[in-house]
Structure formats: C-alpha cells, structure tokens
Amino acid sequence: MRELDVAVVHGGHFPCFGKVRYRQLIDEYLAQKRQAGCHLLQAR
Numbered sequence: 001m002r003e004l005d006v007a008v009v010h011g012g013h014f015p016c017f018g019k020v021r022y023r024q025l026i027d028e029y030l031a032q033k034r035q036a037g038c039h040l041l042q043a044r
Contacts (some may be wrong), residue, residue: 002026 002023009022028039
C-alpha cells in the first residue's frame with residue numbers, strides 16, 4: 001500500500017491529507033508506533 005501513487009486521502013470524519021502524510025502513517029504503523037483504528041475510540 002505504501003507504494004500507491006496517491007494524491008489525496010479522504011479520511012472520513014477527519015481532514016484530507018496527501019502522499020507525504022499517507023506514507024508517514026504507514027511507516028508509523030509498520031514501526032509499531034501507531035495502532036490500527038480510530039484514535040478517538042482508543043482513548044476510552
């Protein structure tokens with residue numbers, strides 16, 4: 001997925017973001033610095 005040539009990612013209820021943030025999020029997941037799912041639900 002990281003190599004997809006995205007221009008804009010529509011994050012549902014969250015602001016849209018581009019290729020740099022998309023790849024940053026994937027890298028954080030792979031480095032286990034971020035959990036899958038909505039961060040708002042995990043705060044409970």
